Amino acid sequence: MTDASNVCSNPDCRVAQLGTCHLDHDPVDSCPHYGSREAADLDPGEIEELSAPVERTMDGIELRSNKVIPESGITNFRNRVRAKTIVLAGEQKTGKTTLLAALYGMFCKGPVGEFEFVSSQTLYSFAERKHLALFDPERSVPVTPRTSRGDDVNFFHIKMKAGDNLSEIVISDRSGEAFEDARLDTALVAKLSELALADRVCFLLDAARLTKKETRPGYSRIFKQAIRSLLDNDAVPKSAVLEVLVTKFDRVSDGQDGLNPLQDLEQYEQELRDEFGASGYEFEIHRICVDFH
Known part of the structure; x- marks a missing residue:
């Protein structure tokens, strides 16, 4: 009964x-x-919440979520793990999340340069972004979901080795709209908390927008303004290495109507070196494109 x-x-x-x-x-x-x-x-089932991943234990073994490290957990993580912090700074659609997915994809195939993959405490989130980039086979170019404006900054972790030397990095992932808002209202720069932790700051430059006749004038000005908003407000540590990552380099079309996109890109890269060099800043500039195949 x-x-x-x-x-x-x-x-x-x-x-x-x-x-x-x-x-x-x-x-x-x-x-x-x-x-x-x-x-x-009754257990209501799995409900996705915007909260920090909980670490659980089973039979005395600590289990990690393998999802992104939230802003609330990065200080504790850095206290436990000796890792360099890389900040990806760029406005929306410059390729920050795609770059993270591509980095994971390259390590899936083998060593990247002199570095071999050892482990990651954010492996699930890396794999998720790689999967979403490849989900639709009909796309002509890879596309990853944009980080939402409402999301706080999160961090990805990679442990690598070069020969016998081990090294670890954490890479920030924040909505591009947050950087755009900070450019328009410098009072918001202080909210970009990851910059204070940065050992290396990478400004993402969209080569496709820069080399199009229709978008070049406005975008070339906006990109410099975005960098100035961070440097002039002392948001970047003096010890941080500064880089410009030229993304979507594979989308730079051949010159038409007398235009030479590669020459325009080279000229703009030199402008960045000269203009910011006069203020005491030096940039390392790298051109990159994403290949998921």
Whole structure:
């Protein structure tokens, strides 16, 4: 017989003793009180929440979520792990998340330069972004979901080795809109908390936008302004290495109508060196493109 004490919220219920509902509900489970306590005790299932991943233990073994490290957990992580912090700074659609997915994809195939993959405490999130980049086989170019404006900064972790030397890095991932807002309102620069942790800051320059006749004038000015908003407000540590990563280099089209996109790109790279060099800043500049195949 059913134990009504576990399934009925009515304290006067005697279905466990009598086998019938004293309120004359037939069948028993048609009673509005019947089953309500059980339903309240049920596990509601997995609900995705915007909270820090919880580390659990099983049989004395610590289990990690392998998802991104949230802003609330990065200080504790850096206290436990000797890692260099790389900040990816760029406005929306410059390729920050795609770059992270591509880096993971390259390590899946083998060494990247002199570095071999050892481990990652954010492996799930790396694999998720790689999967989403490849999800639609009909796309002509890889596309990854944009980091939402509402999301806080998160961090990815990689442990590598070059020969016998081990090294670890954490890489920031923040919405491009946050950097755009900080460029327009420098009072928001202080909210980009990852910059204070940076050992290396990588400014992402969209080569496709820079070399198009329609977008070049505005974008070339905006990119410099974005860098100035961070440097002039002392958001970047003096010890940090500064880089410009020229993304979407594979989308730079051949020159037409007398235009030479590669020459324009080289000229702009030199402008960055000269203009910011006059203020005491030096940039390392690298051209990159993503290949998921």
